[in-house]
Amino acid sequence: MQAHIVGRTVDEADGVTYYTISITLNGEEWRVRRRYTNFVDLDRRLALDRSLSRLALPKKDFLGFFNRLDSGNFHIQRQAELQKYLQHLLRQASGPAAAGNRAIARFTEVGQRVTLAATGADALQDKSSQLLSALLQTLGIPQMQATQQQARREELRRTEDEERCCLSGVFESKYGVAPAFFEGSFLEAWATARSKNRLLLLFLYSPQGGESGAASHPLCDALCQALGGEALKACVQKYFVLWGGDAERWLVPVQLFQLLRSPTLPSLLVLKPLSVYDVPGVGEASAGVPVEFPVGSAWVLLGGWDCASSGTSEGSLTAFLAEYGEQALQEAQLREQELIFQREYAEEGRILREQQDLELEESLQKDIERAEALEGEKRAAEEEAQRAEREAAERASLAVRRVAAATLLLAADSSSADAPTPSSGEGVAAAESCRLQLRLPGGQRAERSFAADEQLEAVYHWADCCGELSGLRSASSGRFEVPEKFQLATTYPRAPLLDRSRTLRDLQLLPNAILALNAEDDDDV
Incomplete structure (x- = not known):
């Protein structure tokens, strides 16, 4: 004998869960519907019989809370445990031995059956005859008496x-x-x-x-x-x-x-x-x-x-039956009210679960958003640190470059000062030189003479390292900061000097001129 739980339904009349069990014996198959209390009754009868070992049944849901709300997959877990319970029993008493056990026979062969192997009326009668013969043999009734009783039953039917x-x-x-x-x-x-x-x-x-x-x-x-x-x-x-x-x-x-x-x-x-x-x-x-x-x-x-x-008396009979009828009607109304209450209770539980699920989802979404915000802040901080590190490296590189350029200019000026010149000036003839004074945004000033035919690029080169050059020349005056990016312009009339390929003569800066050094933002480049 084999038994498999193939489904479960809820009876609308009483709100109880019923399990549909497919029974197979000797090539014939039928189905029975059983509720949890039927499993409990089977277990109790087997405990008294003591012929088979039994697994523990799933615990009873006394308040019906888990059953109504299906909390934690209650129905799926209970069905799986009941299936395991049946398989354990039938492994010990397989085939006719299981059908011969009165508790198992009562559990598996009574109830609403759907015969799958044979559906005709003759097949159903043959099935009933076989079951009756088996029962009579179990009870020890003589075959002749059983045959007479069967004939009597057929006549009455x-x-x-x-x-x-x-x-x-x-x-x-x-x-x-x-x-x-x-x-x-x-x-x-x-x-x-x-x-x-x-x-x-x-x-x-x-x-x-x-x-x-x-x-x-x-x-x-x-x-x-x-x-x-x-x-x-x-x-x-x-x-x-x-x-x-x-x-x-x-x-x-x-x-x-x-x-x-x-x-x-x-x-x-x-x-x-x-x-x-x-x-x-x-x-x-x-x-x-x-x-x-x-x-x-x-x-x-x-x-x-x-x-x-x-x-x-028709009146007495009517009163007698009406009393039972009214009582049954009231009970039906009470059952209906109970079912309505259970449905409302289940609906409230469903709404509560949906609200809890929604709140949990919102909480998880907020946690995700907070984590993403923290991750964004972390990335921004890392990018800012990298940018600051790059700027520091660029400033250090610029400082080294400016110091090197200032050193070269200082050496060039020293060489020009040691060489004989026909007239005074910083290594350039007075008639052919241009004396430039540079004014910085911080109020510092720097002066230097250039050849008249030198390009404006040389002035920009000097202006870029004039702060380091001042520090190298005089410890007292000290160095000063020159903006990393700047632009030179004449003071009067005020005009920017942008074409660095032009000479000082072409720019009409001879014999001397005052230039303004203006800091330049990155956006202005």
Whole structure:
């Protein structure tokens, strides 16, 4: 035997999660629906049997919080643990041995089945016969007796199939009125009542009467007349699904009569449809314990009307049934309110989770933005440090270059001073020289003589290192700073000197002139 949980659904009527389990045995496959409490019941029965070792079941969600909100993938984890529990059991009792274990057989072979290997009516009957034979062998019933019982069952089933379609017509022809019987099987009537939130009204009768629990024939006639009354029919249509049957000649009514241990016939019984998973275990239906019968339907006996002691008055019957109907209606309304509350609670939980997720996402986004801002500030600081380092290196390189240029100029001036000249001047004849005075932005002044035909480039070269040259010439006067980038201009008229290839003569700076050194920004270059 193999069992696999292939899905899960939530019953809208009671809000309970059900697991669909695919069962395979001897090449045949069917499905059952089980809830968590059914696994607990199976585990309890196996604990009493002590024939198989068991894994621990997942913990019960007592408050239903995790189930409703599916917190932490609650459903997925629970389904995986339940699947592991089943596999562990079936590995110990494989094949027919597992089916022979009563607890496992009850768990896997009852419930709503979907036969996949055989879908015809004959195949279903063969399956039922095989299961019945296996059960009889397990219980030790002799084969001959089992064969007789099986033949009796087939006769009752055949009679029911042939006569059920004529039930309303027979009553109408005999009594002139026909109760609003549900036309279909007991399982279909149960499903209809459950889907419409109604009670199931069971009418068991015996047209022949007799000592086998049957009432006198007049009682049956009187009850049938009352059920055909307008007031009672209206009450039944409002609160119930009415299903009737011959409790002596039809299979399911006979079984229900025996199961309920009804003392008399006719019997009018009020049943409350349940989920097949609400059946806790084996119990007496007549004692008000939920039972599952036939396969796929579960119900509990709420009460019954004793025609022998209470009579067949239409008014009394109407009041009796209306009381149960109103009570069931109130319970249905309470269940609906509970489901609404659960849905609202789940919706609030969903909204809360969405808000928490949104807040978490916003917090993460802010963290990312802060990290990016810090990273940007770090990069900016690194770039600024690199820029400052480059500028410092450029300034150092400029200072070295200026010192070298000043040293060369000082050496050239010294050579010119030592050479004989026809007249005074800094190494240049007075008539052919140009005396330039340089005024810096900081108020410092520098003077030097140039040949008249020297280019303006030589003046720029001198101006660039005049600060270092001043320091080299006189420690007292000291060096001064010259802007890294500058521009020379005449003072009067004020005009910039830009063409460095022109001579001082061409620029009309002879015999002397005053030039202004103006600092130049990077943007002005």
